[in-house]
Amino acid sequence: MVLQPPVEPMLAQARDQMPPPSALPGEPLFQPKWDGFRALVFTPCSAPGPVLIQSRRGTLIQARFPDLVHAAAELPKGLILDGELLVWAGEHLSFEALQRRAASHGRPVARLAEQTPAHFVVFDVLQIDGHESLRTPYAQRRARLETVFAKHHLADPWTLCPETGDVILAREWLMSWTEVPGIEGLIIRGSQQRYLSGARALIKIRRRDTTECIIGAVTGTLRRPQSLVLGRYDRGGILRAVARSTQLQPRHVWHLADQLTAAKRGHPWEGVRFTTTWGSRTPLEVVLVEPELVAEVDVDTAQDRGVWRHPARYVRLREDMAPGDVVAFGQGAVPAAG
Structure with a gap:
């Protein structure tokens, strides 16, 4: 089955403390929680076809991010990436600049794309080569995602989200990485989790x-x-x-x-x-x-x-x-x- 927008992203439930290892299916895996806009990027299964960017709420917003649409030409066909839209302002992430990008229309779109280019941190993949992977355990989805990045030499504006299974290192991330504006805490996934669209099946911990x-x-x-x-x-x-x-x-x-x-x-x-x-x-x-x-x-x-x-x-x-x-x-x- 080929997935088409709108696709509800998998969501997270908030916790105040690190959950026990048994809280999620499989081993817990930790990623930084980014303070941006959740989005899905769809590449066409065959050429010609449009690149689509869907917001968390299901709205198509690719017209507001022409720089990402242009950069998506280097992505393989039939791909759906789940991640976070971000905008850098100097050495820090700027949610304000991202809001301006997301609300832009008409002539300002191109100017803002040049002045404050968007970046996309990828933390999951829903489809590769037109084959959906929602029922595939997360650890396998991550391995396939890493292969896509390596095979196609993906670089800026595409970033593979850092990840660790080391809870001690994750705690260090929670305290040190959150000193940087734009990183709020941790997202925790289970290595054997399927992708459950619309469900709050992940865990988030904000510093x-x-x-x-x-x-x-x-x-x-x-x-x-x-x-x-x-x-x-x-x-x-x-x-x-x-x-x-x-x-x-x-x-x-x-x-x-x-x-x-x-x-x-x-x-x-x-x-x-x-x-x-x-x-x-x-x-x-x-x-x-x-x-x-x-x-x-x-x-x-x-x-x-x-x-x-x-x-x-x-x-x-x-x-x-x-x-x-x-x-x-x-x-x-x-x-x-x-």
Whole structure:
């Protein structure tokens, strides 16, 4: 059977800790988790035919990445690669530049392709020579993928994702590689796993760190806050929204209810429109509070110019810290949510 888009990619479920060796079929294999756009690349089974690039949601996006389409001429026919779209900005990966590429239309497409060329990190293969391999164990798919890279001398913009079966080395990757913007953690696969389209059958572990932010608003009410909107002052003394917390636990709700103070006139976020997620259009009802409390939060590494893209986990109040003690907002503008 020849696979045609849309094909649902195999997904991962989040874990906080390394799973036991028996968690997945076969031996666990570890790869870096990239902070890009998941995509599938389809080459035609016969010439002439178009190269197709499908997003995770099934949308065809090859018109926005003509540089990758051009580079796909070196790929063999009848191939489907599963991987991550990335854009480098100097020595670091830039999610912001990738977003611009993914949203581009018309004339800017060619200019952006030249200025910020895309790269594709390949971590699985679904079809080779027009023969699908969904039921083939992962270790065999990986071996065939390595053969494709070696036989066709594939190089930039195509990269074979690093992989190890050494859990000690994987733990080192989790701590050291995630220091580089654009690498969030680990993806864990089972050597005997089939490719299960649409299923959360893989495991992902994001590196998480604790840091401090200022509580500037809450959802819910002052007496029963549900989540926190968190900020940091920039170098000009303006409080910038940098994160929203996950749902607060009951024990935290009662403690915070005794500490929060309704905002006075002149709050820096007066008139600011917040949304349910960064970049969403769905409005979020918030209650502004005096920005006088410092929260310790647990965050992952996915940031855009000092703003966390994923929700933070509230840990506790830092009653030993004043807002002025919190590290300054890094660089860039306020997120779309604020």
